[in-house]
Amino acid sequence: MVYCQGCAWRCAYCHNPHLQRGESDAGPAWGEVLAFLARRRGLLDAVVFSGGEPTAQPGLVAAMRAAKRLGYRIGLHSAGIYPRRFAEVLSLVDWVGFDAKASFNSSYERITGVRGSGAAALESARLLLASGVDCEFRTTWDSHCLQPDELEQLAATLVHLGVRRYALQECREGVKPRVRNEGWASAALLDRLGRRFEQFSVRRA
Numbered sequence: 143m144v145y146c147q148g149c150a151w152r153c154a155y156c157h158n159p160h161l162q163r164g165e166s167d168a169g170p171a172w173g174e175v176l177a178f179l180a181r182r183r184g185l186l187d188a189v190v191f192s193g194g195e196p197t198a199q200p201g202l203v204a205a206m207r208a209a210k211r212l213g214y215r216i217g218l219h220s221a222g223i224y225p226r227r228f229a230e231v232l233s234l235v236d237w238v239g240f241d242a243k244a245s246f247n248s249s250y251e252r253i254t255g256v257r258g259s260g261a262a263a264l265e266s267a268r269l270l271l272a273s274g275v276d277c278e279f280r281t282t283w284d285s286h287c288l289q290p291d292e293l294e295q296l297a298a299t300l301v302h303l304g305v306r307r308y309a310l311q312e313c314r315e316g317v318k319p320r321v322r323n324e325g326w327a328s329a330a331l332l333d334r335l336g337r338r339f340e341q342f343s344v345r346r347a
């Protein structure tokens with residue numbers, strides 16, 4: 143897993159808030175990562191670019207190409223923040239884990255703190271689904287951020303878009319200082335969500 147710095151959004155439950163600002167020089171430079179990958183050829187199968195938001199990196203396309211030249215399969219974790227760069231990398235990736243936060247409406251802005259975030263994510267989601275790239279849509283859920291009925295609305299929207307694989311993830315208590323724990327999804331809610339998708343996973347923190 144390669145954790146890229148930088149994200150323009152400010153989700154209350156962000157799993158890596160220390161990466162949001164993208165100003166740290168604590169991690170290895172890409173050249174060091176590439177040298178590591180070159181040494182591990184044949185031992186590792188894939189490189190997953192995660193974050194932060196990997197598509198915030200101007201060098202993401204070149205980095206993916208370099209990793210592919212070494213024979214690695216490429217994965218991407220993205221919230222679809224930058225549709226143009228997201229479109230650029232779709233021809234390079236083997237798998238995408240797409241972070242869907244709400245029904246691409248005003249709830250998105252409430253969660254990310256950024257105007258227009260829902261429209262950007264929707265554009266990227268459509269690009270991904272049209273590309274045919276193997277993917278999983280996932281939602282990190284806390285009922286304080288998204289009410290159960292809004293979660294069901296999101297599931298319906300995803301099905302309408304053509305999503306077949308979906309995962310519901312519980313945000314970890316320790317990484318959501320601005321979020322109250324309002325409890326986890328009921329068995330009935332999980333059952334209703336699961337019935338909508340060909341594949342449905344639940345990941346507790």
Ligand code: SF4
Nearest residue numbers: 149151152153156194
């Ligand atoms: S989009 Fe992802 S990386 Fe960016 S703030 Fe939200 S959870 Fe964190």
